[in-house]
Each structure stands twice: as structure tokens, then as C-alpha cells.
Amino acid sequence: MTDLQQLKNIKLDYEDNIAIVQLNQENSKVNILSRKMMNEFVPVFNHLKNDDNIKGIIVISAKPGSFIAGADINMFESVKSRDELYQMSRNGQEIMNQIEQSSKPIIAAIAGSCLGGGFEVALACHYRIAMNDKRTGFGVPEVKLGLLPGAGGTQRLLKNLSLSDALDLILAGKEIKAKKAKAMGLVDILVEPIRSDVQDIEEQNIEYLRSIAIRKVKEIVVQKPTKRKFGLMENIKSIIMLNSYVRNYILSQAQAKVMSQTQGLYPAPLKILDVIQQTLENGSKVGLNAEAEAFADLAITNEAKALISLFHGRTECKKNKYGKPEREIKTIAIIGAGAIGAGIAHVSIDKDFQVILYDTTSSALYHGQSQIIKSYQNYIKRNRITSTEYSRILSNLNCQTTFDNLEKCDIIIESVFEDLKLKQNILNELEQYIPEHCIFASNTYILSIHQIAANSRRPHKVIGMHYFSPVDKVELLEIIRAKQTSDNTICTAVSVGLKQGKIIIIVNDSPGFYTTRLLIFSFIELFYLLQEGLLPNDIDKATKKFGFHIGLAILLDSGVASRVAIGQLPPKSNSIAT
Ligand SMILES: CCCCCCC[C@H](O)CC(=O)SCCNC(=O)CCNC(=O)[C@H](O)C(C)(C)COP(=O)([O-])OP(=O)([O-])OC[C@H]1O[C@@H](n2cnc3c(N)ncnc32)[C@H](O)[C@@H]1OP(=O)([O-])[O-]
Known part of the structure; x- marks a missing residue:
């Protein structure tokens, strides 16, 4: 009793x-x-x-x-x-x-x-x-x-x-x-x-x-x-x-x-x-x-x-094992207003981050901005938010084709094409504008973070943040730490991701990181099956029946996967998960 x-x-x-x-x-x-x-x-x-x-x-x-x-x-x-x-x-x-x-x-x-x-x-x-x-x-x-x-x-x-x-x-x-x-x-x-x-x-x-x-x-x-x-x-x-x-x-x-x-x-x-x-x-x-x-x-x-067990795993991935970042993150600049860049802006503005969305042309910027506006207008239609909330959320978004106001940024998330030179150049150029504490995250699924940071003045502030499309729906965020990445940089990236509502895995800067490497092995099998004469439709049916959300052949057909498979992956494999 x-x-x-x-x-x-x-x-x-x-x-x-x-x-x-x-x-x-x-x-x-x-x-x-x-x-x-x-x-x-x-x-x-x-x-x-x-x-x-x-x-x-x-x-x-x-x-x-x-x-x-x-x-x-x-x-x-x-x-x-x-x-x-x-x-x-x-x-x-x-x-x-x-x-x-x-x-x-x-x-x-x-x-x-x-x-x-x-x-x-x-x-x-x-x-x-x-x-x-x-x-x-x-x-x-x-x-x-x-x-x-x-x-x-x-x-x-x-x-x-x-x-x-x-x-x-x-x-x-x-x-x-x-x-x-x-x-x-x-x-x-x-x-x-x-x-x-x-x-x-x-x-x-x-x-x-x-x-x-x-x-x-x-x-x-x-x-x-x-x-x-x-x-x-x-x-x-x-x-x-x-x-x-x-x-x-x-x-x-x-x-x-x-x-x-x-x-x-x-x-x-x-x-x-x-x-x-x-x-x-x-x-x-x-x-x-x-x-x-x-x-x-x-x-x-x-x-x-x-x-x-998945519930326990997800709960673990919602924790920031690196503690609290040295500074509170208020302003994020996103470089590249494509589907993923706009998606990252989307999951940031309703969490009260101030977001600068940058692209080189007004038309690219317009495209990204429209994607965000359309999604939030849909939320109003589905009664997920009120029009007052809509106005408040959208007021956090600033779209621009210049590097103005970057001195206010706490983190830059670069989401441009998978081109090493381009990413290196952007990092070098932005380092002239951003404040000393600002961290630089590259949204890449394949390029080495170490190489992206090769010419950086502060490589310890460079990290990978790999988002998945559509960013507002896929919860996973893969954070990639290079050898030189500092703990505070990881801690900051994790805290941003968690606030964006992401489930986070942190992995080492190794070929294919974690997610892309898993895909590679599936694609190798897929190529064997295609060579043996199986039709893509049948492979899709079989993989979906096995439990895949989308068929493997259709996944390969989506741009991301084919570029991965065509050989951007460095041949040597190291351990991946931290
Ligand atoms: C009377 C007997 C009746 C028996 C008959 C069955 C009855 C019933 O129908 C079956 C159920 O209810 S099945 C249950 C149906 N319910 C669900 O499926 C809901 C499961 N929970 C959730 O979805 C989320 O935790 C919340 C949204 C509640 C909070 O999210 P948040 O604010 O981000 O917090 P967080 O970081 O996620 O969790 C913090 C800590 O709490 C822990 N913990 C949480 N729930 C737990 C639970 N039920 N259990 C154990 N632990 C639970 C979690 O592991 C973590 O622990 P840690 O040691 O600190 O790592």
C-alpha cells in the first residue's frame, strides 16, 4: 500500500x-x-x-x-x-x-x-x-x-x-x-x-x-x-x-x-x-x-x-550531445535558392530564425521564394496556421541577390551545385563578409568537407549539413564533421538542425558519408539486376514490396542518385559513423 x-x-x-x-x-x-x-x-x-x-x-x-x-x-x-x-x-x-x-x-x-x-x-x-x-x-x-x-x-x-x-x-x-x-x-x-x-x-x-x-x-x-x-x-x-x-x-x-x-x-x-x-x-x-x-x-x-527500437534511436538523435553552442543562433544565410535551399529556408523561418536567402539571379530567387510562399499558403488552407502566423513567419525571410547583411549571420548554409571548385570559391568569398563567429555549412551529399575547407581561413568552422528533399517533409539531417571541425561548430550545427525539427546523425567526413554510401551499394545491386535483364518496373515493385518507400529504379532515375552512381564517390572507404 x-x-x-x-x-x-x-x-x-x-x-x-x-x-x-x-x-x-x-x-x-x-x-x-x-x-x-x-x-x-x-x-x-x-x-x-x-x-x-x-x-x-x-x-x-x-x-x-x-x-x-x-x-x-x-x-x-x-x-x-x-x-x-x-x-x-x-x-x-x-x-x-x-x-x-x-x-x-x-x-x-x-x-x-x-x-x-x-x-x-x-x-x-x-x-x-x-x-x-x-x-x-x-x-x-x-x-x-x-x-x-x-x-x-x-x-x-x-x-x-x-x-x-x-x-x-x-x-x-x-x-x-x-x-x-x-x-x-x-x-x-x-x-x-x-x-x-x-x-x-x-x-x-x-x-x-x-x-x-x-x-x-x-x-x-x-x-x-x-x-x-x-x-x-x-x-x-x-x-x-x-x-x-x-x-x-x-x-x-x-x-x-x-x-x-x-x-x-x-x-x-x-x-x-x-x-x-x-x-x-x-x-x-x-x-x-x-x-x-x-x-x-x-x-x-x-x-x-x-x-x-526505432523510437529509442529517434529519441537519441534528438539530443545535442555536444551541449549548448557558445552563441545563440539568430540569423542564417542560405546560399542557393533551389528546391533544397528554399526547403532549408522553409524549415527555418517558422522557428523564428532570421533567414537571408541568396541566389545570383532574381529569377532563381523568385523560384525559391515562390516555393516557400506556396507551401505556407497551403498550411493556411489546411488550417495549420492562421494568416497572422503566416505574415509573422514570412517576415523572417529576406531574399537578395547581393551579399548585403552577411555581417549579421551566425551560420551560412551553402546549397549550390555539387562542384568542389564552386563551393570552395563561395566559402573563400563569403569569408570576407561574415563575422568571426559565423560557421559555414555545406549542404553536400558527396564532396569532402575537408577539401571544401582546404583554402579556408578558419577550417574549424566548416562543417557538412546534408538535407534531404523535400526538406520540409524528410526529418533526417546528416551532419558531417571533418577532422578539423571544432566541437562548438558541430554543437552549433546540431542545435540549428534540432530547432528546424530534424532527426540528426553525425558522421565522419568519409566517402559517401553514411546515407550516400548506403545508396551506392543498393545501386550496385540494381545495376547487376538490370544487366541480368530485369525491367526497372519489376525491380521497383519488388523493392517496394520489400518495404522501400519508393522503388530503387525510380530512385536511381532521380538526379541525385544517378550523379552519385556515376562515380563521384572516391574509391577508398573508411569508417563512417561517429
Ligand atoms: C497503464 C498501463 C497500460 C498498458 C496498456 C497499453 C496502453 C497504451 O495504449 C500503450 C501506449 O501508450 S504506448 C506509448 C504511446 N506513446 C508514444 O508513442 C509517445 C512517445 N513519445 C513521444 O512521441 C515524445 O517523447 C513526446 C512527443 C511525448 C515528447 O517529445 P520530446 O519533448 O521531444 O521528448 P523526447 O526527447 O522524445 O522524450 C523525453 C524522454 O521521455 C522518454 N519517453 C517519451 N515517451 C515515452 C514513453 N511513452 N515511454 C517511455 N519513455 C518515454 C524518451 O525516451 C526520453 O527519454 P530520455 O531518457 O530522456 O532519452
């Missing part, structure tokens, strides 16, 4: 007859439903449930940016048997049922990520109040770990949403922002954050959210909650759902989409569809059991283990 005076991951507060359960996972950036957290949460909840003085409960997080990031992923890895996983899911479902069935109103006051098991907790609560800010997002990303929501999430999402919307969330594992969650009926009240120029803003916002939640729960205690009224469209949708022909049609469409996107290589989406079908045909009791069975089946697959 946990002593309620000795809680380490939960702070229990009271205001009048309202209990505030504040989650604050020890030694962690995020809250998770770990064994330690659950060992405190369950006794706290039972105590509050049985205490007659308590009339209402609020579940809130003390951590800025994180409500609950889900069940503890490491817990699944430590489990020894399938039965244990099944039981874990059943226990999770039982806790959520207890929350839902509580006679006292329970409000989830949500600021930050509300994901997986965290979203399942929120869905089990009677009322959801959410901060309408960038960091607050809802989703069930379990499918990305090769799993499915295993604490009643499939059932509650089906109850709260139309079948298509529920499928959309569970199968894609995508995150939605608070405003969209409110529009979908998953959130009851949106709270606007306090102005962003206030100090300790996030802590203050949590306090503010808490005060609104306390007011609301007191109101509910007096009035008793009114059931959410469904609109006309929702009523029509639920009538349609009673029709098995319509249901089966939606499920078969979803299955076809899954098969075309995954080639059937991932078991989780297919299991999810199966659980949903069983629920729709036999009701929630069968659905819950099917969910737990599927959770246990999936958690022991190699696919889940590989995807969980």
Missing part, C-alpha cells in the same frame, strides 16, 4: 472539496504511465473515490509540454510473456473503466502532449479541458510502435467519433492539435494561453488551466454534468453506422488503403481493423477483450520490437 504522504510522482492538493492530482514523474521530462506512476496513481484514485469529503477530481500535469506521453514503452520490453502483456492491457482497461464509472466528476486538464495511454486516461475522464497552444496535442501513436491502444482506447474513440474519424486517428497514429480535438468533440473546453512575453509562461499557464478546471468541476458538482449533445451530422453518422453494409464498406476501404501503404508488411494496422470489426459486430465487451488479445499478440512481434 502506497503511503500518500510519500508520493514521488504525484502531488496531491486540495481546494475546498476538490482534489487536484498533479502528475510529475520523477527525473523525467515527460509523464508516462510507468509502473512507478501507476503504483501511486491507483491508490491515490481509490483513496479519493472513497473519501466522502471529496466531491470532484482534477487530473493535471506539473510538467510543461507534457500531460502524459502514454504507457511506459520500456515496460513492454521488460515483459517476459504474452500472457503478461494481455494482463497488462486488461489492468489498464480496468483502471480506465474505474475512472469512467466514478460517481465523482473527474476532469482532465490538459497542457502538452496527451498521447497513447495518456489520451486513454483523458478519454476515460468525464470532461476534458485543453490548452490551445502548439505543444498540446492528442493522438494514439501506438501503431507507429507496432501496437494498438491497449487501455480501452479503440473502444472510447469509436464511442466518441465517427468510424472514419476513429480509423483515421488509430491507423495513422497522427497527432491533432487542441483546436481540432475540440472541433471533433474530444475536448469540451479550450483555454487560450496567457501572453507569450510573460516570464515562466508555461508554469503560469498550468496554474491558469488548473484554476479553470477547479471552477468547472465545482460547477459540475453543483449542476451534475449534462450529456454532450450530438449535432445533426453526428446523429446521421451514427444511424449510418448501424447499417452493416456501410460499416463493412468503410472497413474494406480502410483495409485497401492500409495494404497499399504498407504492402501488408506491418501487422498492427490489420489487427486494429480486426478489433474494430469485432467491436462493431459484437459490442464493447468483446471489443475490449479483442483489444487486449491484439495488444499482447502485437507486442511480441519482431515488427513491434524493431519499431520500438
Whole structure:
């Protein structure tokens, strides 16, 4: 029995007859439903449930940016048997049922990520109040770990949403922002954050959210909650759902989409569809059991283990192991307004970097600028940003055909053709204009950073930053350190990349670095297959069936790959990854 005076991951507060359960996972950036957290949460909840003085409960997080990031992923890895996983899911479902069935109103006051098991907790609560800010997002990303929501999430999402919307969330594992969650009926009240120029803003916002939640729960205690009224469209949708022909049609469409996107290589989406079908045909009791069975089946697959390992790898690649750069980076100059240069500008301006986009001609510059403007206009159309945000973001972009203002730059990212002489000349010329602290990054997939810096006055400030097209969609950034590159230069490049939202690998300045070298070996095999008489289309089909996102032959046909394959790669190979 946990002593309620000795809680380490939960702070229990009271205001009048309202209990505030504040989650604050020890030694962690995020809250998770770990064994330690659950060992405190369950006794706290039972105590509050049985205490007659308590009339209402609020579940809130003390951590800025994180409500609950889900069940503890490491817990699944430590489990020894399938039965244990099944039981874990059943226990999770039982806790959520207890929350839902509580006679006292329970409000989830949500600021930050509300994901997986965290979203399942929120869905089990009677009322959801959410901060309408960038960091607050809802989703069930379990499918990305090769799993499915295993604490009643499939059932509650089906109850709260139309079948298509529920499928959309569970199968894609995508995150939605608070405003969209409110529009979908998953959130009851949106709270606007306090102005962003206030100090300790996030802590203050949590306090503010808490005060609104306390007011609301007191109101509910007096009035008793009114059931959410469904609109006309929702009523029509639920009538349609009673029709098995319509249901089966939606499920078969979803299955076809899954098969075309995954080639059937991932078991989780297919299991999810199966659980949903069983629920729709036999009701929630069968659905819950099917969910737990599927959770246990999936958690022991190699696919889940590989995807969980990928999660850990990605988390590692989001860290700056070099610490903090000596200077804060405010201004970036990008040399070359082609698709990649413009893409780099695109991922920089919305992170509040001041960007100078340079090209030699107005028409090239116009082309790059139009690419950026078009993308951001699309975001407005898709409600990803408001027109005010659009104006603010675009005001960070300065396009020019001269080297004016380069003295303000903290980093230059050169993204011109793969021509060693050209890159060397640009570096030499720019060194006349840029300040002493400014670092120079070359966006190259093949040229030696050491050679690019051969005539530099400060080679320790030269580094490679290899972006991938389309830059606003591909998360990977390959950072290449030459022997002479200083740690602060690497640290600065990593911090810029992380702020741009990239997942970063750091590699040595060796032939083909990491990514291009991997491609080379695939292309060598491809050439053998072509010589043996296979058709490019068949090779593409086979590689896609194997799991490649695009066919290998079509990849070769894209300019980048062919130039790599045609022999710019130096013959000698050294070790690559740092
Ligand atoms: C009650 C039992 C119920 C059982 C039944 C199953 C229930 C459920 O359906 C299954 C799940 O929820 S599956 C889960 C579904 N949820 C997800 O898939 C969400 C996974 N998480 C994320 O997507 C991101 O971490 C966030 C967006 C939450 C934060 O991003 P950010 O601000 O850039 O932060 P960051 O740098 O990424 O992470 C900081 C630290 O937190 C760590 N950590 C984080 N989540 C963890 C977790 N769930 N676990 C463990 N650890 C987790 C992370 O490793 C790192 O550790 P380190 O030691 O410092 O290296």
C-alpha cells in the first residue's frame, strides 16, 4: 500500500472539496504511465473515490509540454510473456473503466502532449479541458510502435467519433492539435494561453488551466454534468453506422488503403481493423477483450520490437550531445535558392530564425521564394496556421541577390551545385563578409568537407549539413564533421538542425558519408539486376514490396542518385559513423 504522504510522482492538493492530482514523474521530462506512476496513481484514485469529503477530481500535469506521453514503452520490453502483456492491457482497461464509472466528476486538464495511454486516461475522464497552444496535442501513436491502444482506447474513440474519424486517428497514429480535438468533440473546453512575453509562461499557464478546471468541476458538482449533445451530422453518422453494409464498406476501404501503404508488411494496422470489426459486430465487451488479445499478440512481434527500437534511436538523435553552442543562433544565410535551399529556408523561418536567402539571379530567387510562399499558403488552407502566423513567419525571410547583411549571420548554409571548385570559391568569398563567429555549412551529399575547407581561413568552422528533399517533409539531417571541425561548430550545427525539427546523425567526413554510401551499394545491386535483364518496373515493385518507400529504379532515375552512381564517390572507404 502506497503511503500518500510519500508520493514521488504525484502531488496531491486540495481546494475546498476538490482534489487536484498533479502528475510529475520523477527525473523525467515527460509523464508516462510507468509502473512507478501507476503504483501511486491507483491508490491515490481509490483513496479519493472513497473519501466522502471529496466531491470532484482534477487530473493535471506539473510538467510543461507534457500531460502524459502514454504507457511506459520500456515496460513492454521488460515483459517476459504474452500472457503478461494481455494482463497488462486488461489492468489498464480496468483502471480506465474505474475512472469512467466514478460517481465523482473527474476532469482532465490538459497542457502538452496527451498521447497513447495518456489520451486513454483523458478519454476515460468525464470532461476534458485543453490548452490551445502548439505543444498540446492528442493522438494514439501506438501503431507507429507496432501496437494498438491497449487501455480501452479503440473502444472510447469509436464511442466518441465517427468510424472514419476513429480509423483515421488509430491507423495513422497522427497527432491533432487542441483546436481540432475540440472541433471533433474530444475536448469540451479550450483555454487560450496567457501572453507569450510573460516570464515562466508555461508554469503560469498550468496554474491558469488548473484554476479553470477547479471552477468547472465545482460547477459540475453543483449542476451534475449534462450529456454532450450530438449535432445533426453526428446523429446521421451514427444511424449510418448501424447499417452493416456501410460499416463493412468503410472497413474494406480502410483495409485497401492500409495494404497499399504498407504492402501488408506491418501487422498492427490489420489487427486494429480486426478489433474494430469485432467491436462493431459484437459490442464493447468483446471489443475490449479483442483489444487486449491484439495488444499482447502485437507486442511480441519482431515488427513491434524493431519499431520500438526505432523510437529509442529517434529519441537519441534528438539530443545535442555536444551541449549548448557558445552563441545563440539568430540569423542564417542560405546560399542557393533551389528546391533544397528554399526547403532549408522553409524549415527555418517558422522557428523564428532570421533567414537571408541568396541566389545570383532574381529569377532563381523568385523560384525559391515562390516555393516557400506556396507551401505556407497551403498550411493556411489546411488550417495549420492562421494568416497572422503566416505574415509573422514570412517576415523572417529576406531574399537578395547581393551579399548585403552577411555581417549579421551566425551560420551560412551553402546549397549550390555539387562542384568542389564552386563551393570552395563561395566559402573563400563569403569569408570576407561574415563575422568571426559565423560557421559555414555545406549542404553536400558527396564532396569532402575537408577539401571544401582546404583554402579556408578558419577550417574549424566548416562543417557538412546534408538535407534531404523535400526538406520540409524528410526529418533526417546528416551532419558531417571533418577532422578539423571544432566541437562548438558541430554543437552549433546540431542545435540549428534540432530547432528546424530534424532527426540528426553525425558522421565522419568519409566517402559517401553514411546515407550516400548506403545508396551506392543498393545501386550496385540494381545495376547487376538490370544487366541480368530485369525491367526497372519489376525491380521497383519488388523493392517496394520489400518495404522501400519508393522503388530503387525510380530512385536511381532521380538526379541525385544517378550523379552519385556515376562515380563521384572516391574509391577508398573508411569508417563512417561517429
Ligand atoms: C497503464 C498501463 C497500460 C498498458 C496498456 C497499453 C496502453 C497504451 O495504449 C500503450 C501506449 O501508450 S504506448 C506509448 C504511446 N506513446 C508514444 O508513442 C509517445 C512517445 N513519445 C513521444 O512521441 C515524445 O517523447 C513526446 C512527443 C511525448 C515528447 O517529445 P520530446 O519533448 O521531444 O521528448 P523526447 O526527447 O522524445 O522524450 C523525453 C524522454 O521521455 C522518454 N519517453 C517519451 N515517451 C515515452 C514513453 N511513452 N515511454 C517511455 N519513455 C518515454 C524518451 O525516451 C526520453 O527519454 P530520455 O531518457 O530522456 O532519452
